[in-house]
Every structure is written in C-alpha cells, then in structure tokens.
Amino acid sequence: xxxxxxxxxxxxxxxxxxxxxxxxxxxxxxxxxxxxxxxxxxxxxxxxxxxxxxxxxxxxxxxxxxxxxxxxxxxxxxxxxxxxxxxxxxxxxxxxxxxxxxxxxxxxxxxxxxxxxxxxxxxxxxxxxxxxxxxxxxxxxxxxxxxxxxxxxxxxxxxxxxxxxxxxxxxxxxxxxxxxxxxxxxxxxxxxxxxxxxxxxxxxxxxxxxxxxxxxxxxxxxxxxxxxxxxxxxxxxxxxxxxxxxxxxxxxxxxxxxxxxxxxxxxxxxxxxxxxxx
Amino acid sequence: xxxxxxxxxxxxxxxxxxxxxxxxxxxxxxxxxxxxxxxxxxxxxxxxxxxxxxxxxxxxxxxxxxxxxxxxxxxxxxxxxxxxxxxxxxxxxxxxxxxxxxxxxxxxxxxxxxxxxxxxxxxxxxxxxxxxxxxxxxxxxxxxxxxxxxxxxxxxxxxxxxxxxxxxxxxxxxxxxxxxxxxxxxxxxxxxxxxxxxxxxxxxxxxxxxxxxxxxxxxxxxxxxxxxxxxxxxxxxxxxxxxxxxxxxxxxxx
Numbered sequence: 001x002x003x004x005x006x007x008x009x010x011x012x013x014x015x016x017x018x019x020x021x022x023x024x025x026x027x028x029x030x031x032x033x034x035x036x037x038x039x040x041x042x043x044x045x046x047x048x049x050x051x052x053x054x055x056x057x058x059x060x061x062x063x064x065x066x067x068x069x070x071x072x073x074x075x076x077x078x079x080x081x082x083x084x085x086x087x088x089x090x091x092x093x094x095x096x097x098x099x100x101x102x103x104x105x106x107x108x109x110x111x112x113x114x115x116x117x118x119x120x121x122x123x124x125x126x127x128x129x130x131x132x133x134x135x136x137x138x139x140x141x142x143x144x145x146x147x148x149x150x151x152x153x154x155x156x157x158x159x160x161x162x163x164x165x166x167x168x169x170x171x172x173x174x175x176x177x178x179x180x181x182x183x184x185x186x187x188x189x190x191x192x193x194x195x196x197x198x199x200x201x202x203x204x205x206x207x208x209x210x211x212x213x214x215x216x217x218x219x220x221x222x223x224x225x226x227x228x229x230x231x232x233x234x235x236x237x238x239x240x241x242x243x244x245x246x247x248x249x250x251x252x253x254x255x256x257x258x259x260x261x262x263x264x265x266x267x268x269x270x271x272x273x274x275x276x277x278x
Numbered sequence: 279x280x281x282x283x284x285x286x287x288x289x290x291x292x293x294x295x296x297x298x299x300x301x302x303x304x305x306x307x308x309x310x311x312x313x314x315x316x317x318x319x320x321x322x323x324x325x326x327x328x329x330x331x332x333x334x335x336x337x338x339x340x341x342x343x344x345x346x347x348x349x350x351x352x353x354x355x356x357x358x359x360x361x362x363x364x365x366x367x368x369x370x371x372x373x374x375x376x377x378x379x380x381x382x383x384x385x386x387x388x389x390x391x392x393x394x395x396x397x398x399x400x401x402x403x404x405x406x407x408x409x410x411x412x413x414x415x416x417x418x419x420x421x422x423x424x425x426x427x428x429x430x431x432x433x434x435x436x437x438x439x440x441x442x443x444x445x446x447x448x449x450x451x452x453x454x455x456x457x458x459x460x461x462x463x464x465x466x467x468x469x470x471x472x473x474x475x476x477x478x479x480x481x482x483x484x485x486x487x488x489x490x491x492x493x494x495x496x497x498x499x500x501x502x503x504x505x506x507x508x509x510x511x512x513x514x515x516x517x518x519x520x521x522x523x524x525x526x527x528x529x530x531x532x
Binding site for chain 2: 138139141142143144146147149150152153154156157158159160161162163164165217265266269
C-alpha cells in the first residue's frame with residue numbers, strides 16, 4: 001500500500017472514532033460541538049504517558065479514555081439543563097476553552113506543540129476503530145441503547161416509564177468523551193506531532209458532519225460519513241482550487257435528497273431483516 | 279365525605295397546585311382502592327391532567343400529600359414514582375416515535391436486571407422480559423404491528439401501544455388520560471373490555487375521560503372535578519343524579 005493511501009485510510013479510521021464519539025451522545029438527543037476538546041485531552045494525555053512516562057500505547061489509550069470519560073461525565077451534568085442549539089453553543093464554548101488551555105499549557109509545548117511520539121501503524125488505528133464500531137453495533141441491540149433512544153425520542157415519557165434520564169444522558173456524554181480520547185491518542189501517534197490548533201472547532205464540526213451525512217441513527221452511518229469526508233475531496237482533485245466548493249455543493253445535495261443521512265434504520269431493516277423478524 | 283372502603287392503593291390528601299394566581303387544584307382529596315377502576319370527570323380546564331401530572335411527579339404539589347401503597351411520593355422524581363408502580367398514558371399520545379412496538383415493550387420492562395445484562399443484545403439478555411413483552415403484545419392484539427415504527431401507526435393503534443407500554447412495567451396503578459378520545463364506539467368497547475380484564479387481574483386504574491357513556495359503564499367509582507375543586511363523588515348512578523354535577527358538567531356538555 002502506498003503511503004498516500006495508507007495516510008487516507010488512517011484519516012478515515014481516526015475520523016470514524018471522532019464521529020462515533022458524537023454519535024453516542026447524539027443517540028440520547030444531545031448535540032455536542034465540543035468533542036474535539038475530548039480528542040485533544042486524549043491526544044495530550046496519551047502523548048504525555050508514552051513520551052514522558054514510557055507507558056505502552058494501548059495502556060495509555062485506555063487510561064486517557066477513562067480520564068476523558070470522567071471529564072465527559074462532569075461536562076454532562078450542566079449539559080442536562082440545556083437543549084438543542086443552547087447545548088450546541090455551550091459545548092462549543094467548552095471546546096474553545098480546552099483548546100486555549102493547551103495553547104497556554106507550556107509544560108507540553110503550548111502553542112509550539114508537542115512531539116516525540118512513536119509512529120503507529122494503520123492496522124493499529126483500524127483495530128481500535130473497527131473494534132469500537134463493532135462494539136457499538138452490538139450495543140445497539142441492548143436494553144441500554146433502547147433506553148438511550150427512548151430518551152432521544154421523548155425524554156418526559158422515558159422518565160415516566162421508569163428510565164433514569166439523567167444517568168442515561170450523562171453516561172452517554174462520558175462514553176462519547178472516552179471514544180473521542182482514543183481518537184485523539186491515535187491521531188497524536190499517527191502524526192507524531194500535535195498542537196492545540198489540531199483540536200479546534202473545525203474538527204468538532206467534521207465529527208458532526210460525518211454523522212449527519214452518513215446517517216445519525218445507525219453506527220455504520222458514521223463510517224460512511226467519515227469515508228466520504230476524507231475521500232471525496234481527494235477524488236475531486238481534478239477540480240483543483242474548486243474542489244472544496246464542489247465538496248460543499250455535494251454535501252448540500254446529499255442532505256437535500258436524504259435529510260436523515262445516507263444510511264438509516266429503515267434502509268437497514270430492508271437490507272438485513274428479510275426473514276429475520278426482530 | 280365517604281371515601282371508598284379498604285386501605286386505598288393511592289390517596290391524595292388536600293393536594294393544592296397553583297400556577298401563578300390560578301389554582302389548578304384546590305385541596306383535592308381522593309383515593310383509588312386496590313383493584314378498582316376510578317374515573318375523574320369534569321369540564322375542560324378542571325385540573326384533571328394537572329392531577330395526573332402531580333401524581334407522576336411532573337409537577338411538585340404546593341401543599342398536601344400523595345401516598346402510594348403507604349409510601350409518600352410527592353418528593354420523588356418521575357422515574358422513581360414509575361418504578362414504585364405508577365404507569366400512565368397521555369392525552370396527546372407520547373410514544374417513542376422512531377422505535378418499533380416491540381422495542382417499546384422491551385424498554386418499559388421493570389428494572390430488575392444486572393448492568394451487564396442490560397448491555398447485552400436484548401434477544402439473549404432476559405428470556406423472562408421477552409416472554410412478558412410477548413404476553414402484552416398478544417393481550418393488546420398488536421402482533422401484526424410488532425415491528426412497525428410507532429410514528430407510522432394509525433391513531434387508535436398508537437393509543438393501544440401507549441397502554442401496552444404502560445402495562446409492561448407491571449404497575450400497581452395505571453393512569454389513563456382520555457384512553458378512548460378520538461376512537462369510534464367499537465374501538466372504545468374493545469378498550470373497555472381490555473380494561474375490565476386488567477382490573478379483574480388485580481390492576482387498579484385511574485382514568486380521565488370525556489366520553490360519559492364510556493365512563494359510566496366502566497368505572498367503579500367517580501370523582502367530579504370543577505375549577506380544581508372536587509365537587510362530587512360516588513358510584514356512577516349517584517354522580518349522574520347529583521345536581522351539582524349536572525350543573526357543572528353534564529348540563530353544559532350536553
């Protein structure tokens with residue numbers, strides 16, 4: 001495999017994890033525009049652990065996921081009081097707050113960034129990305145995921161059938177933050193250099209876009225969205241300077257034709273449930 | 279005041295709830311005995327739905343107490359009240375729009391299983407839950423729409439799904455907010471038969487309904503609410519003959 005394609009494949013895997021981190025939170029009806037912050041936390045923490053303390057990468061990723069998940073839970077509590085666009089704005093503010101923290105965090109390079117990480121293979125990135133995608137696809141059949149969807153569809157009614165909506169929403173935030181941290185750790189060890197600008201608002205928007213474009217009601221939608229966001233601009237290279245404009249136009253067309261995203265549950269039912277009525 | 283006999287399952291005592299200066303409920307006292315169907319009637323804006331909302335914890339009462347099975351519930355959050363044994367339906371149906379009928383029945387099951395089981399695919403997790411869901415599905419005759427998304431179902435079917443979801447949680451008390459609104463006579467009769475069957479199985483039911491014939495034929499006991507005040511109570515024949523009720527409700531409605 002050429003370096004070029006390997007790089008693209010790694011980008012897809014990393015974006016997929018970021019998209020899944022948004023997907024998990026969105027499954028409970030909460031839109032986070034700040035997941036790049038959790039990605040940044042994961043990137044800096046794993047890098048510190050591997051470079052400064054010599055912790056193996058896998059262990060570092062797990063530690064970062066747990067730490068970021070705990071921060072996600074803490075962020076999830078004030079998020080309970082906000083809905084829709086207000087929650088989106090608050091998470092955006094959180095994202096910028098974390099980015100500027102790293103900008104001023106001179107112990108890890110501040111604006112100059114941090115390096116010294118050992119490069120990881122595309123295979124390693126995809127072991128994590130595919131593993132987490134499959135795990136979520138399995139979880140989607142569980143009682144817990146049904147509870148998340150119930151909260152998404154009607155929070156009041158969910159409470160009145162005995163679901164603890166607070167626990168559901170906060171846990172989803174924590175789980176999303178954990179996945180975003182793994183995304184960040186892999187990103188850091190793929191590029192072997194990180195700076196605060198890597199974890200800005202545009203990154204959070206990419207995550208959300210991948211989910212919305214691919215389909216926000218099924219986990220593989222995040223995969224399709226990530227694939228398109230990484231590959232389409234490359235395929236449009238012949239348009240030279242116009243490629244990003246063409247990419248934007250294509251995005252709009254897709255969303256006009258399929259507002260629910262490319263994949264959705266009813267499409268899945270048609271494709272997979274013939275002769276298997278569950 | 280003669281409340282219905284035996285220790286009641288649900289008792290409201292002096293419950294008051296005001297919104298701004300408007301008293302939606304003023305010192306309301308009533309009871310639902312074990313295994314009976316109790317109706318609340320009254321004109322629009324009488325406070326009937328507010329009463330459901332304070333019972334289920336959506337609103338906090340200003341004064342008064344609400345006791346379920348000997349346990350005060352006014353300070354409990356909604357999900358705890360639900361787990362303590364109260365399920366409800368809504369006047370304007372509130373289903374989980376994107377979920378199938380079957381998924382509604384799984385998600386509303388009582389909360390007994392371990393955390394691990396709740397993370398496993400539902401079809402392996404808990405055979406007892408699947409059996410329970412199947413029972414409820416058959417009881418309400420919803421087998422044909424098992425895998426349909428709730429949002430896509432006709433109105434009358436959605437009402438049944440909402441009741442089925444409420445029953446799946448194995449409540450002690452079922453609150454129904456206008457269960458036959460918008461249904462034709464035949465459909466309403468079907469619901470009546472189901473409710474009687476549930477009552478005979480030991481369930482207690484408190485319902486709000488505007489369809490007077492339906493209420494009179496179904497309820498063991500009636501309360502009449504007008505401008506947040508309980509103005510009458512009794513068996514349906516007693517209530518029907520009460521001049522205050524005729525004045526406040528039946529006269530105006532007819």
